[in-house]
Amino acid sequence: MEIPLDYETLRMIWWALLGVLLIGFTLTDGYDLGVATLLPFIGKTDEERRLTINSIAAHWEGHQVWFILGGGAIFAAWPFVYAVSFSGFYLAMFLVLAALILRPVGFKYRSKRPDPAWRSRWDWALFIGGFVPALVFGVAVGNVLQGLPFRLDSDLRTFYEGSLLGLFSPFALMTGLLSVAMVVMHGAGFLAVKIEEGPVLERARRIGGVAAMASIVLFVLGGVWVAMGSMGFRIDGLVDPQGPSNPHYAQTVAAPGAWLDNYGKHAWMLLAPIMGLAGPVLALIGIRRRSHVLNLAGSSMATTGIIATVGLSMFPFILPSSIDAQSSLTAWNASSSHLTLWIMLLVTLIFLPLVLAYTAWVMKVLFGRVTIEQVRTNPDFY
């Protein structure tokens, strides 16, 4: 079979789709994580907490598929990245999985018994299910920016030489906090359009405002850190973007400050950090003027911009290695084969629009603010 798109183009497309997946996940499940993190702080009574939970109860399951699909798509399109990152982040990944496992169970089981102690335990389980993944994802991104301590042998087997505590460097902690702030801001933005006006919404707005300010500060700080620090990698000499996926075929070196190179070469990429900054500002304006839609639009723009900034700064790098630059994974050496990328693109082109269509339909059916009154009367509510 003749593949109509060349290997380089398909790799570019799949690099972009990786971003689409991450952004899709943060835009949808991101607010579920944010709402779960906010839960113990914005709901003072059981009814208020149930109001909060039921604002996402019918949707979070579908949203979580972005995360599962992310895993599957990285496996299919970037098997190297899948192998190196998840085995490298072994214990961190366990923390994320354990926290995420608490979430479905928390949503479903919390309402099964009226006992306040039972419910309070599940509330904190849900908090962990929101906060821990958000923090660890951010910490992971910080580590990726700095480079991961892994190397590949001649069989392309990966060896990771870091530890769980080693992940929590000052820079990575900062990106972790940025991630939490972003997700909390987005969760608050979502609640502003999804629950009835009242004390819960007010508390969410207040905390959302603080999170938006924190996002701005941490994002700027991160930018300065990257610029002043010694982060960055560069491919030396010729790369063959059509070549086989084997990191041993290119020369990679550590090049301090190289993460800012792309913005010099392609000025349009500056749009991403601008969105990352303008988003939280818009969210703040929305909060001040009580324009809930503007609030949510701002937080959505912020998450999109911040994630895109990370991806674009590093391009073509996906997972640089801090101990053996040569082993670094890039868009040109870590993808699956030409044929697999093509087949997966066809599958995506058929099914992603379908997914978006029925997700939109489900949202339409369940459209409208959740109220305390519904929480009291609807037997299906958690």
Add this chain to the structure above:
Amino acid sequence: MDMAVVELSRLQFALTAMYHFLFVPLTLGLSFLLVIMESIYVMTGKEIWRTITRFWGKLFGINFVLGVATGITMEFEFGTNWAYYSHYVGDIFGAPLAIEGLMAFFLEATFVGLMFFGWDRLSKVAHLGVTFCVALGSNLSALWILIANGWMQNPTGSAFNPETMRMEVTDFYSVLFNPVAQAKFVHTVSAGYVCASLFVLGVSALYLLRGKWTNVARRSMMVAAAFGLASSLSVVVLGDESGYALTDNQKMKLAAIEGMWHTEEAPAGLAIFGIPDRDLQETLYEIKIPYVLGLISTRSLTGEVMGINDLVLKADERIRSGLVAYDAVEKLKADRTDASAREDFEIHKRDLGYAMLLKRYVADPRQATNEQILMAAKDTIPNVPVMFWLFRMMAGLGFFFIAFFALAFYCASVCQFNKRWFLKVAVAIMPLPWIAIEGGWVLAEIGRQPWAVEGVLPTFLGASSLSLSQIWTTIIGFTLLYGTLAFIEIRLMIATIRKGPVEHHAPPADGGMQQSNAGFAPLPAE
């Protein structure tokens, strides 16, 4: 390669996968039972069927969340614990997992929320459509997972690429329409239907025994008996189809299941009893039905079924051939343009995986002695006694389920489920499908050993380079977490069953606690 790391990684994978599969069969089957029950509601318009659907839906929900929660682990465990495997076969194996997410899991998970929360926002028919999408999604999900698993059992449509040091897809259609995958899929989902039917039957029988909610119980039993009879027939017939697929693709697995050490003259007999002895390489006290194995597995009177010892000799040959391929790959690593190495590789590439079996005994397989080659060839024999007995247990239960559902069907039409002994049996056998199903998985995966991917990648090479303490941490962590959740789940299930098909009414204003009234109280019609 540290074998302790490999063994612990296998243990963790087995634990998490088997735990995950406690919940999946019920999801697969109950979702379709819900579709049937809700269809009857839509067609007849009788409120009782709505109550029935909503009651089983509640139990479905409690079970479903744990299936989803434990499924998250599975999606990432190949990367965390089997990194080299993921690199080596990700080009082929990753695709069905990704498609599963995109095509099946999104469907199931997006609609399941609406199924629970959309009762009063949708028309009857639209809600039935939503329930159907959940059932379709969960079953399609099984399809893609079994396409991935089928490829591990029978790796078609792919070849090793020395430039990237991994397997790459050459023919996606043969991965998709892999006969092993197709047979496994139908066998597995049918097993799920049997499991769910016996669950519904058992819980309903409990109600009838106690004289509670009999109008719900009797109707549920009727549906479950019919659905279960059809499914139990399908499990066994398609299990047979899996056996037929084995003949071409996994000869060793078939020989091990049969405890057949020596090739027999066609048509071979089927052992119904025996004690396989690994040291003597004999199956003692064998009772055989003549001709049957030959008939089942080759569908002819002349087809030969190979014995274990002959298969070991074959493996020995393939290891020696694989060594040529291995040598060629090492040369190609040093010089990508080495034409003669490329030629050698192309001739012997199908056996490369066999040479890698030697890595267990010697770092460079090319240095292996004849003895080591023989040891590696013998490694291709899976655990024969375990497989022999697991298979007989699974197949025996399969036939028992057919008989039981036939009886249930008879009871439904003749005695209206009034026989107490029948009801007691129905309650008592509720755990059996789980035993058959988990046994079936263990059989399929132990039967694949020593391979992660049959003939392509030995399991011990697939593991990540982790430390023992890391894996112990996660094994203990998952065990504690899963154990706690299982405990809570079972208690909630029992509480919900005990409460029965009661509809909730508006809770009092203080605190919003849900309260239920006793007795049977269906919601008013919409």
